[in-house]
Amino acid sequence: MPPLISSAIILRHVDYGEADRIVTVLTPDHGRLKGFARGARRSRKRFGTALEPFAEVRLHWVPRPGGELVSLREAELVSLRTGLRRDLETLALAGYGCELTEALFDEAVGFAEAFGLLRAFLDHLDAAGASAGARLLMELRLLTLAGIVPHLQHCAECHGALPEGPVGFDAGRGGSLCPGCGGAAAGLRVDRLTLGSLGRLLQTPLERFADIRLSPRTLQEGGALLADALRGHLPKPLKSAAFLAGL
Amino acid sequence: MxxxxxxxxxxxxxxxxxxxxxxxxxxxxxxxxxxxxxxxxxxxxxxxxxxxxxTRFCSVCFHITEQDPCPLCVDPARDGSLLCVVEEPQAVLAIERSRSFRGRYHVLHGALSPLDGIGPEELRIAPLLDRLKAGEISEVLVATNFTVEGDATALYLARLIQPLGIRTTRLAYGIPMGSELEYVDEATVQRAVQGRREL
Incomplete structure (x- = not known):
């Protein structure tokens, strides 16, 4: 069987035995794949540096009937994104973006928009470095693509309008809550202006990260809101999130 | 059977x-x-x-040894002001084989990994800082691998060591001896161009 060729972003890899490597990648047409790269650590001819995390490659691979692991034959490097290694925060945020994408799109089903979003996120970090705004945009857009973004600009329970000023937010109940639905007792308080900003961000192009400025309040309240929303949808806490928090 | x-x-x-x-x-x-x-x-x-x-790990540098401290730590001929930090004991052997380094070593026993959640507390970084604070060392050569994990570790160490006023260096990137440029991957060529030096 001739190999299939896909664009792919390397999410991570683990060494196997003396010379092999198991690589997890995201592709636009086949979703998340796990592949076995025989001899990848010993021979630099077929893979070179192309299997490093965050790299974008043209991947030559062959499905293996009945097995989860595909066979990786060759990887042509498109971009290694060496700018991600400029500082620890950028490196850690790139890792977080990859882990979060994998956690929310953990199936071998094509999702070109998620691939495009991760590519744009990594390219932005590669060029501009880490920022709280890039993280917030990535989280918000991934939640949107996964179809689990919380109700922001109206009450999640009665669908009524929200009052001006701070309102309650509880991701477990669907999102923003008006006073009549018990918003005052919700764990998070988020200003209506922040919810409006997040709503407007949902209208921006999915792959645009540059030149979007967010106020400190939007970053702080929006970050807490998205963390609350993600918590309910992730099967376990992300290792890279704990690493980022420890920096 | x-x-x-x-x-x-x-x-x-x-x-x-x-x-x-x-x-x-x-x-x-x-x-x-x-x-x-x-x-x-x-x-x-x-x-x-x-x-x-x-065999055990040396209580000073954490390299494998049969005597504690290890021969590398007690050898008076080695330069005590120069310290090379590596991920694993195998890296000590690789550098010793090259006969290019006459300082002392510190083995971290791993590397930081954002994706695997391996943080500084899981490496031998605290004893490294204790050694640096003792005052004898004037330069730390970070010889971690050129992987995402090795780069993360090097960046983290630089952040800890530089405020102590200690010179912090890293192994150079480059084209392998005996290889032809045509066959070297672009990332290595890119790093080699960035790290060019006067003839």
Whole structure:
């Protein structure tokens, strides 16, 4: 069987035995794949540096009937994104973006928009470095693509309008809550202006990260809101999130 | 089949636990041992037991050793102001083989990994800082691998060490000796161009 060729972003890899490597990648047409790269650590001819995390490659691979692991034959490097290694925060945020994408799109089903979003996120970090705004945009857009973004600009329970000023937010109940639905007792308080900003961000192009400025309040309240929303949808806490928090 | 020869099956099972050794290779090795004289098999068994019994990690640099502190830490001919930080003991052996470094070492026993959640507390970084604060060291050469994990570790160490006023350097990137540019990957060429120097 001739190999299939896909664009792919390397999410991570683990060494196997003396010379092999198991690589997890995201592709636009086949979703998340796990592949076995025989001899990848010993021979630099077929893979070179192309299997490093965050790299974008043209991947030559062959499905293996009945097995989860595909066979990786060759990887042509498109971009290694060496700018991600400029500082620890950028490196850690790139890792977080990859882990979060994998956690929310953990199936071998094509999702070109998620691939495009991760590519744009990594390219932005590669060029501009880490920022709280890039993280917030990535989280918000991934939640949107996964179809689990919380109700922001109206009450999640009665669908009524929200009052001006701070309102309650509880991701477990669907999102923003008006006073009549018990918003005052919700764990998070988020200003209506922040919810409006997040709503407007949902209208921006999915792959645009540059030149979007967010106020400190939007970053702080929006970050807490998205963390609350993600918590309910992730099967376990992300290792890279704990690493980022420890920096 | 092997179940009828329990001692043979047990050896195959133990050998197959080695990295890179599958059942086929383990079986081949077991047949090889079977054909050796008793003394050869006993020597192998003794070598394994002695390795486990006599070696430990040096309490200063955390390299493997039979005496504590290790010979590298007590050798008066080595430069005590120069410290090389590596991920694993194998890296010490690689650098020693090159005969290019005459300072002392510190083995971290791992590397930071954002994706695996391996943080600084899981590495031998606290004892490294204790050594640096003792005041003898004037330069730290960070010789971690050129992987995402190695780069993360180097960036983290630089952040800790530079405020102490200690010169912090890293191994140079470059084109391997004897290789032709045409066949070197673009990332290595890119780093080599960035790290060019005067002739």
């Amino acid at each position: 092997l179940d009828s020869i329990p001692s043979f099956a047990r050896l195959v099972a133990e050998l197959a636990k080695f990295p890179g050794v599958g059942t086929k290779t383990a079986t081949r090795l077991a047949f090889y041992l079977l054909r050796q004289p008793d003394a050869a098999a006993a020597a192998l068994a003794t070598a394994i037991v002695d390795l486990k019994r006599n």
